[in-house]
Structures are given as C-alpha cells and as structure tokens.
Amino acid sequence: MRSDKSTKNIRERRCLGALATFAASICLISLAVVSAFCQTDKAQSVLIPGQVADVTCASDSTQSYAIYLPTAYTPTKRWPIIYFFDPGGHGRRPLDLYKDLAETYGFVFAASNNSRNFSGDESKSVNAIWQDTHIRLALDDHRTYSSGFSGGARVAGAMALSCPTCQMAGVIAHGAGYPNSKARSDNLLYFFAVGDRDFNWPEVMTARREREERGAPYRVRVFSGTHQWAPHDVMEDAVQWLVLKAMQAGTLAPDAAFIDRKFQQAQTEADDAEKRNDAIAEFNAYRSLVSDFAGLRDVSRPASKLTALKESAAWKTALKSEREQIAEQLSMEKSISPKLRDYLGGAVPDMNALRIDILQAMGGLKDQATHSKNDAKRLIASRAFDGILVEGIESGQQEFEARQFETAELCFQLMSEATADPWPVLLLAETHAANGNKKLAIKDLHEAVRRGLKDADVIESDGKLESLKTDPEFQKLIAELRSK
Numbered sequence: 001m002r003s004d005k006s007t008k009n010i011r012e013r014r015c016l017g018a019l020a021t022f023a024a025s026i027c028l029i030s031l032a033v034v035s036a037f038c039q040t041d042k043a044q045s046v047l048i049p050g051q052v053a054d055v056t057c058a059s060d061s062t063q064s065y066a067i068y069l070p071t072a073y074t075p076t077k078r079w080p081i082i083y084f085f086d087p088g089g090h091g092r093r094p095l096d097l098y099k100d101l102a103e104t105y106g107f108v109f110a111a112s113n114n115s116r117n118f119s120g121d122e123s124k125s126v127n128a129i130w131q132d133t134h135i136r137l138a139l140d141d142h143r144t145y146s147s148g149f150s151g152g153a154r155v156a157g158a159m160a161l162s163c164p165t166c167q168m169a170g171v172i173a174h175g176a177g178y179p180n181s182k183a184r185s186d187n188l189l190y191f192f193a194v195g196d197r198d199f200n201w202p203e204v205m206t207a208r209r210e211r212e213e214r215g216a217p218y219r220v221r222v223f224s225g226t227h228q229w230a231p232h233d234v235m236e237d238a239v240q241w242l243v244l245k246a247m248q249a250g251t252l253a254p255d256a257a258f259i260d261r262k263f264q265q266a267q268t269e270a271d272d273a274e275k276r277n278d279a280i281a282e283f284n285a286y287r288s289l290v291s292d293f294a295g296l297r298d299v300s301r302p303a304s305k306l307t308a309l310k311e312s313a314a315w316k317t318a319l320k321s322e323r324e325q326i327a328e329q330l331s332m333e334k335s336i337s338p339k340l341r342d343y344l345g346g347a348v349p350d351m352n353a354l355r356i357d358i359l360q361a362m363g364g365l366k367d368q369a370t371h372s373k374n375d376a377k378r379l380i381a382s383r384a385f386d387g388i389l390v391e392g393i394e395s396g397q398q399e400f401e402a403r404q405f406e407t408a409e410l411c412f413q414l415m416s417e418a419t420a421d422p423w424p425v426l427l428l429a430e431t432h433a434a435n436g437n438k439k440l441a442i443k444d445l446h447e448a449v450r451r452g453l454k455d456a457d458v459i460e461s462d463g464k465l466e467s468l469k470t471d472p473e474f475q476k477l478i479a480e481l482r483s484k
Helices: 020-025 031-044 092-105 122-136 151-162 201-214 232-249 256-276 279-291 300-310 313-345 351-371 375-401 405-418 423-434 438-450 456-460 463-468 472-483
Strands: 052-056 064-068 079-085 108-112 139-149 170-174 189-195 218-223
Touching: 052 092, 064 092, 064 122, 079 092, 079 122, 079 151, 079 232, 092 108, 092 232, 108 122, 122 151, 139 151, 139 232, 151 170, 170 232, 189 201, 189 232, 201 218, 201 313, 218 232, 218 279, 232 256, 256 279, 256 300, 279 300, 279 313, 300 313, 313 351, 313 375, 313 405, 351 375, 351 405, 375 405, 375 423, 405 423, 423 438, 423 463, 438 463, 438 472, 456 472
Parallel strands: 079 108, 079 139, 139 170, 170 189, 189 218
Antiparallel strands: 052 064, 064 108
C-alpha cells in the first residue's frame, strides 16, 4: 500500500489523543537565568551558515536539535525561525526536505531530535530548543513559527497555543489538526497540509471549518498522497504564506513583485477551480485573495465573487459531500475499532474468531480502496483502512512503552497480517528484541526487508534494536543492505 519512498518514513505516524498534559507543562524559564550559563557553550559551538548541524542544548545535555542557518545569516540582524517536530525524533528529516526554502526565504530552521510520539517529554524538548536557539541566535520575535508532521504537528500546535512566553506567530501542520479537540480562541496563522488519502483528512477539514466560522486566519492545501511530510511545493506555499502575512501585518517590508506574483497565483487557482467545478478549491482561492491581500491590493472583485460563491448551490453541495465523506470514514472506522480494542484487551471467549473478523473487515476496506469505481469511495476506504492500521499499531506502541510486551506483540502481529507494509514487522522486531528473543527479532527484520524496507540506516540507527547489533546475523543483514 505504501511506496518504497514511504518506507524511509517508517517511524512517522500520528500521535493519539490530546496533548493536554504537555500543553499545561510548557513554561519556559527566563533566558536571563540561563544566559550566563550558556555563554561558554555558545562560544564552543560554532554554527556554519549553509550547513545542517546537530547541536546539544547547553542547558540540558540530554536534548539536541538539528539546525540550518541560511548562508546570508549574520547576527547583526534578526531572523525568522521555524521550529520543526518529527514524530520519530528525526530532526534532520524536515531540514533535509526543506532547507533550500530556508535559504531562499531567509529563515532559520531548527528541529528537535528528542520530541517523538510517546516520548512523554515533549515539553522538555520544546523548552530546551527554544532556550538554546534564543541564546545562540539573533531571532525575530515577531516571526517565530512551529511546524510538525503527525504527532509532531500536535507538538507544534501545543507549543504555539500554550506558550505565552513564546508569542508564536503561526503553525504549519502536516497530516494533523489541532493538538486536542478543545475549542480554539487563538488568532494564530495556521497552515494545514494534508494528503487526500491521509486518515487525518477529516480532522483537518473540521479544523478548516472551525477557523472559517470564527474568522481565524488559516490556509489549507490538500495534495495527492498519504500520511507524510508535505511535498516540497506545498511547504514552499506555506512559507510564502507566512512571508505574505508578515508583509500584511507590517512586520516585514512589502515586496511589490512578490505580492503581485502571489496575487496572480491565487487568481489563477480560482479560475482553474471554477473551470473544474471544484467549489471548495474555488472558495479557498477567493478566500485567500480576500483575507491574505486585504490592505496590500484591491480585493473588491474577489470579495464579490466570494460572497456569490457562498450563496451558490455548488458550494452547499460541496460542503454536504464533504460532511458525508467525513461521516462515512468515521462510520467505517467505528465498525472495526471496538473489535480491535476487545481483541487487545484479551477478554473474549474466542480470540482467533475475533482476529479473523478484524482482518476480514480490514481486508474489505482495502478491497474498496483498490477496486471501487467511485473515486471518493476509494479515498474514504483508503483513509479508513490506514486509520485502523495506525490505531492498532499505536496501541501496540503504548503497550511497548509500558513494557507490556506480550500485548504489544499481539498488536503488531495482527497489523502485520492486515498489511504488507514493513512498519508493523519492524515494530515486532523491536518488541522481540526488548523481550530478549533475538532469534525472532532477526527473523522479523528479514521479513521487513522482504516487504520493502531497504534503508540500512533505519534499522542500524534504531536504538530499540541495540541488543542485536553484535549479533553476526544482524551484521550480515546490514552488510547485505549496504551492498545493494
């Protein structure tokens, strides 16, 4: 179901539940308190513009982050910054994907190496990276943003929404909505990027509606893809939007040529959407023309078009269809999710019968996702299948963190039977290694490779497989992968 390219992101998945505990714990200590302590380390850590580097936080040596400074960086001026959070704690991943955007648009990019799904110490990571970058660098307090993918998007949102000291200007959320389901009261810039086959598509669409209803700033880009960091062009659109909104707010000097290009781009998007009879895309484009360019360009014509569109039958039909898609996906997931919980709880008379029932239901979703003649039905089934798959695996990850290895194994084994993806098999290997069964763990790794996991670094850098690394069979496997 996933491509070879997606296996490189094998550890990236969404974070379950609200981050209320994390949000409540964000309380940054005064920079003045740590300033004197960090001056020595600041002198020792020389950051070279134009290169990705890893930095250990001076105030907490257990925390580190990857950083990219644009080649033009100089401490004599203040620079905007985007903080990134990857769900697997791979700080270099978003920087490797997007560092040329930092270069083009003059941003500092910094990404935590410690914040990850189920780590339980996200606030510690947020505090450490915030403090350290503000000590080392000359940053623009009016242009500070956060970004993340999946569970990392929730961390990014919690950082911006729950840290009054930070005074964040906005969030770029990839593959997720808000950090929790509570009502919003923020006026943050919020850019949502989500794949059309992403199981979190419903929550992003719901967040879009919520922000529209109360007039909060936002932009949404739906791209062709699954649950992933957004493609480069989508991330560039996000960065450009932040630049445009800074010009609109007066925190960045207006660039007439840049504004004209973005205005024409939005107009072209509106025209193309109208030709395709895509009312939602047309609405998004005209809404951008009105809300993002007010005060920068004459938006009277787009405003008239937007008003007319809101009253049109096409718009109402499109919203109704969107609501139906959301409801249908949730209904599909709810038909399987309770069975999955019962199976993992173990308190059922016939575990094997329930296992078969779950696998058949998931197989039915997969069949619809592959063979339905209706495009919307395929997307809905694909999202629902992935939603159940991730629910099962995340349940296993939670059990693993609680050292309930037998239940974790049950989760990962079931999900490995539901999909040919290497991800659950890799997690099985981690579980068997943690439980002392090296033989089974090595067998799992061979199966993960057979299923398409070809990146030796993913395996070799996995700290949960540390006990296997002296095993000759493990070393042989890594050598074979590197030789290909």
